[in-house]
Amino acid sequence: MKQLFVFIRKEFYHVFRDRRTLLILFGLPLVQILLFGYALTSEVKNADLVIMNGSVDPLAQQLTAKLRSAAFFNVQEKQLSPTAIEKEFKKGNIKAALVFPSGFSSDFIKARHATLQVLTDGSEPNISKTIAQYISAIVQDFQREHQAMAPAPLTITPELRMLYNEEGNGSINYVPGVLALILMIVCTALTSVAVVREKETGTMEVLLVSPFKPVMVLVAKAVPFLVLSLANFSIILLLAVYVLNVPVAGSLLLLFLITLLFIITSLSFGLLISNATSSQQVALLISMMGLMLPTIIFTGFIFPLENMPLIFQWISNLIPAKWYYAAVKAVMLKGLGIAYVWKEMLMLCIMTTLLLTITVKRFKIRLA
């Protein structure tokens, strides 16, 4: 027992004395969470919108006031010629333009049909799509208010509501994704590299020619990264709650449990890789290409799984991060209990058992 303790302490020395490992451990979560939270978001805030209103029109003014009050837009009222609009778009000064035709009110009241022109910058398709959706939502809302005052006909207008994310906070979906990614990097890549380093530097030879049980080397290697990963998880969670304003809706304990399970799955993966390789570069390459890439692609936090061909959806079931992502989303964002995530947890348990069995079975007590 004392041997294991001293071995684990040695592993902590290795981590804390290697700047690169430390940077990956604690720099990466910070960068990723802020990058995904702020820079890579499709959320639109304070987009420059130009409203052109040709005449004094009461309804057009009301609609303009409503658009102004929305936090999404930075509204300017201007009269611009079509060529001037194009120039502004090209310079990137405005993201959208709204053109009221003359007689907008009379069209709406008398003919019960009014049109208005919305121009967006199609060179940024994601943003322009979002802006167009926002504007049409506001216009529909406006239309409904006015129909309520008028007598029939009753028209059904679709009510768009972004469930679980009413404010349209874009970082909310990234937090579980970043969690999955970071834990995968720390547990899988760093653990496999840590074991392979012993082989590469020759210290494994000395370790093997000692009474220390060879399989315990794996345990000693995994424990520090388990502890560090939990620390990492806490950091990401704190950043998410206090910096990105993503609340934890469900049970913190359940979230912790699911994460612990996923960490063990990733550690087993790392140990399996370390078994099969004998150079740090190869171990890192396999961890990165073999696990990071599928994690990004098949987890569903960047590319929606529902849109993928069936075969890719099947493949995605083999990726542990997919199950973790789904479970974290359910617990953290939707506030669901264990009854809704037991399937995901079971999948992770099965994967872990399988990976650990292979790792221990394939573990060599000799050099070759």
Add this chain to the structure above:
Amino acid sequence: MVKCSSMKKNNPNSAPAADHADMPIIADHISKSYNKGAVNALRDVSFEVKKGELFGLIGPDGAGKTTLFRILTTLLQADKGQARVSGYDVVKDYKQIRSSVGYMPGKFSLYQDLTVEENLTFFATLFGTSVAAHYELIKDIYDQIKPFSDRRAGKLSGGMKQKLALCCALVHRPTVLFLDEPTTGVDVVSRREFWEMLQQLKRQGITILVSTPYMEEAVRCDRIALIQNGQLLNIGTPSQITDTFPVKLYAVKAASIYTLLKDLRSWTQAESCYAFGDLLHVTLGPHTGDDLALIREYATAKGHDQVTVQRIAPSIEDSFIRLTTTNSLQYGSADQS
């Protein structure tokens, strides 16, 4: 000409001893190949090391020394043959061997990012002991690196590293010590110190198997085995090995040593000729008359100045060169891995 292919001639203990107690290391017809037989690392290697003996395995890089060490320290399995260390079988009883021997691999295999003291404490704990428990064994060695106990192992000089590695291999007071090329890449002074340390350890009753590519270090061992291409060429005390040098050896010198070498090599009377330091070592084939005069006459006839010829006692290296040349005559130059 004497063929030295069989080591049994020089080693009366070659047959597997029934009593393992005074034979801490027994290798019995060990063969090992790599890459599915493409490379023969060891071919039918048998030898024994007596209790308390300092036994040297002498041979160039790639001779198979490290493979032999790994088989004896249970890190590799031999394709053929058996080996026992401290009476334990290297395959079946690998656990007992691992806890009772000390092993220092050829490559520096300590943690470079841990300090001297941390390394020592770690290995002591790993073997279920403490640094203090057998301190008297490592004291003389450890005292030399003690001033640097807070320094990271990676920042030590080559000689210091070897001393630390030796301390780590000794920390649990092993009965048998395996040192794979401990003096390679170490300066001359540190090498001499290292061999003195080994003599001291021997006095403490520890059996030591040490390998080295440096022939001149062979005389420091009680007995040696010469190894090349995975085969033991000869086993015996250093003097036994030089005594069995079958012919007379001459050192020849002249003003132009390079042309002299070429001339002697093209001389049918010369059996062998090779450069040795700033001299040429020459052996002659069968002939009548005085050897010294014959060499001198030939060299002078070839127009060489300041020719000196001297009969000398063969060194281990001379024996090794002779054994390898006769060996390659027998086996060709196959797989010089």
